[in-house]
Amino acid sequence: xxxxxxxxxxxxxxxxxxxxxxxxxxxxxxxxxxxxxxxxxxxxxxxxxxxxxxxxxxxxxxxxxxxxxxxxxxxxxxxxxxxxxxxxxxxxxxxxxxxx
Numbered sequence: 134x135x136x137x138x139x140x141x142x143x144x145x146x147x148x149x150x151x152x153x154x155x156x157x158x159x160x161x162x163x164x165x166x167x168x169x170x171x172x173x174x175x176x177x178x179x180x181x182x183x184x185x186x187x188x189x190x191x192x193x194x195x196x197x198x199x200x201x202x203x204x205x206x207x208x209x210x211x212x213x214x215x216x217x218x219x220x221x222x223x224x225x226x227x228x229x230x231x232x233x
Contacts, residue, residue, distance in 0.1 A: 134199075136197065137202040137225060138194060138195075138196055138222065141209065141219065141221075142193075142218055143190060143213065143216070143219075144216070145189045145190060147216050151218075152165075154208065158204050158209075160195050160201065160205065162196075163195040164194055165191045167189055167192075168190040
């Protein structure tokens with residue numbers, strides 16, 4: 134079976150809603166990391182030094198089958214278009230320790 138890595142960067146103010154949506158789609162495992170710093174083409178350099186956690190962003194990633202990846206793209210991209218965020222997927226050539 135072909136697997137894909139899904140990466141989503143989203144504001145922490147939408148983090149719990151994003152996770153709920155992913156779980157409803159069938160994504161049951163993920164890793165989330167707080168974004169310290171980034172630089173994008175639209176907004177330039179961004180520092181995550183806000184006093185409140187909701188002013189920061191998180192990188193959420195998971196590994197999924199092609200079918201689930203397509204479902205995530207179909208349902209999550211419109212959500213991110215409305216709230217802001219980035220969704221990236223790419224094929225995995227090797228992975229170990231994954232549970233089905």
